[in-house]
Amino acid sequence: MKKINILGVGNALVDKQFLIDESFLKEISIAKGTMGLCDENYQENLFEKLSRKFKNSKNACGGSATNTVFAASALGSQCGFLGKVAKDKNGYFYSDDLEKIGILNSVISEGDENTGTCLIMITEDAERTMSTCLGISADLNFSDVDENLINESEIIYLEGYLVSSDSCFEASKKIIEAGKKNNSKIAISLSDPNIVKAFKTRLTEWMLDPIDYLFCNYEEAKTFCSSSDLEVIRKKLLHSAKNIFITLGSKGAYVISSKTIETINGYPAKAIDTNGAGDMFAGGTLNLMTKGQTLKDAARFGCFLASKGVENIGPRLPQEKYSEIYEKFLKFD
Numbered sequence: 659m660k661k662i663n664i665l666g667v668g669n670a671l672v673d674k675q676f677l678i679d680e681s682f683l684k685e686i687s688i689a690k691g692t693m694g695l696c697d698e699n700y701q702e703n704l705f706e707k708l709s710r711k712f713k714n715s716k717n718a719c720g721g722s723a724t725n726t727v728f729a730a731s732a733l734g735s736q737c738g739f740l741g742k743v744a745k746d747k748n749g750y751f752y753s754d755d756l757e758k759i760g761i762l763n764s765v766i767s768e769g770d771e772n773t774g775t776c777l778i779m780i781t782e783d784a785e786r787t788m789s790t791c792l793g794i795s796a797d798l799n800f801s802d803v804d805e806n807l808i809n810e811s812e813i814i815y816l817e818g819y820l821v822s823s824d825s826c827f828e829a830s831k832k833i834i835e836a837g838k839k840n841n842s843k844i845a846i847s848l849s850d851p852n853i854v855k856a857f858k859t860r861l862t863e864w865m866l867d868p869i870d871y872l873f874c875n876y877e878e879a880k881t882f883c884s885s886s887d888l889e890v891i892r893k894k895l896l897h898s899a900k901n902i903f904i905t906l907g908s909k910g911a912y913v914i915s916s917k918t919i920e921t922i923n924g925y926p927a928k929a930i931d932t933n934g935a936g937d938m939f940a941g942g943t944l945n946l947m948t949k950g951q952t953l954k955d956a957a958r959f960g961c962f963l964a965s966k967g968v969e970n971i972g973p974r975l976p977q978e979k980y981s982e983i984y985e986k987f988l989k990f991d
Contacts, residue, residue, distance in 0.1 A: 660842075662762065663735040663948040665811035667833055668723030669795040669819050669826070670741030670765050671774040672748040675716045675933070675972055676708045680781045690781065693788040693850045695822060701791040704777055718972050719755035720776055721795075722817040722849055725934045725973045729941025729963065731759050732980035735948055738762035738807045740833065742798045748773035749794075759977055764804045769794045778933055784968060786933035796823035800832040808836045812948060813871075815940070818849030821860040834864060845871035846899070847940060848878040855881055865898035872899035873940045879904050888912070892919060903957055905939055905964070907932075913957045920954045925965035925990075934973020939964040962987045 683690050686704065696704070709715065719728075727737040739756055743749035743765045752773060756763045774793035780786050798820075808814065814837040820826040834844055846861075846869055848854050854861065861882070865872070872895060880886050883894040892914050895902045902914040910924035943960035947953065966983050967975060975983075 660810050660812045661736060662738045662807065662811040663813065664727055664730050664944050665738040665740065665807055665814045665842075666723035666727035666817075667740045667814060667820065667830060668721045668817035669774055669790075669792055670724065670739075670743045670752055671721040671776045671790065671792075671795060672752055673718045673720030673776050673778050673973070674705065675718065675778040675780060676712045677714065677971070678708070678712050678779045678781060682711065683779065683781070683787060688787055688789065690787050691785050692852050693790060693819075694852070696789050696791055698772070698791050698793070701775065701777060701789060704789055708777065708779070716972060717751070718974065719752045720973060722819060722847060722937050723815060724756070725937035726815060726847075726941040726944070727761055728759060728974055729938050729980060730945040731761050732977045733942065733945040733984060734981070735945045736760075738811065739765065740798075740803055740807060741765050742767045742795050742802055743773040744769055744771060744794045746773055748775065762807060764807075767794065767802055769797060771797065780931050780933060780971070784929040784932045786931065792823060796826060798823070798826045798829050800829045803829065803833060805836065808833060808842070809840050811837065811842050813843045813845055813944060815845040815847070815944065816864070817847050818853050818857075818861060821857040821864070822853060827860055831864070838867075843870040845869065845873065845944065847936070848872070848874035848882060851877045851881045854878050858882060862898070868897065869899050870901060872902045873905075873936070874903070875905045875907070875936055888919070901953055903939075903943060903960075905936055907935075908965075910961050911939070911957050913953050915953070920957075922954065922957050922961050925962050927965040927968050929968040931971045932968050935964045935968050937973055938967040959984070959987050962990065
């Protein structure tokens with residue numbers, strides 16, 4: 659039996675979150691609800707503008723795959739993480755955060771660049787817009803990877819953001835190959851519509867040999883398949899993955915296999931921040947999958963967990979809240 663239930667692979671980023679007015683996005687010419695890559699100088703200038711105009715900010719250990727394994731770990735899964743941070747203040751903050759919850763990792767690395775950071779701007783309608791400087795996280799090489807973590811993992815979960823870096827893309831292909839050789843299940847998240855638009859070829863290359871599980875929202879699915887028709891999407895995505903989870907925001911999710919399309923109803927929520935909702939859905943779903951639950955039942959809890967997550971600021975909840983939410987789910991259901 660493998661020691662690690664879920665191994666996350668992704669960009670290791672420290673999130674800096676701000677509650678903003680929508681007019682600010684127009685002022686800086688950024689489309690709401692998107693993730694854009696930027697260099698360090700641009701991000702420093704944007705951070706200064708945000709800090710002057712919106713005083714309250716919150717730092718958190720982030721990154722899409724990290725948020726997912728954090729949720730799964732808080733729910734009782736043994737998790738690991740592959741990524742890269744620098745030997746700087748943000749890097750040690752990141753590493754310490756993983757270790758506090760028991761996520762196995764070897765993220766601290768040598769290098770000249772700083773730890774990656776993500777400015778997350780949250781508008782009053784709970785939508786999040788991100789400006790990301792990948793920093794040293796974009797330099798992940800397979801030589802940085804602890805192969806023991808791959809060998810011991812039941813499921814390897816990769817975020818789509820990895821394909822935006824040449825180095826991470828090449829490393830991730832080798833991680834997928836090594837995982838398959840060791841009979842690990844491969845799960846991938848498409849992560850963001852802009853990533854799908856810009857790097858569809860690379861995402862497709864990840865899945866030339868169909869993976870086990872694909873996670874995406876409906877906008878990402880439409881962009882990847884160049885269609886809004888669910889049946890067309892189903893047929894196209896099944897060329898890439900054996901099982902597919904398509905989240906629908908407050909409306910729930912679809913669970914798709916070669917035989918069925920299951921509709922999962924959403925749960926009521928008073929959303930104030932949708933940042934990390936998809937990551938939380940994946941964490942809750944993967945956690946129950948490793949405990950032998952059906953994909954449909956696992957996704958139902960994923961939807962419930964995400965509905966509670968969006969009622970809070972940030973992509974995570976306090977560690978003790980996850981098990982409380984699972985108990986509420988059992989009673990609610």
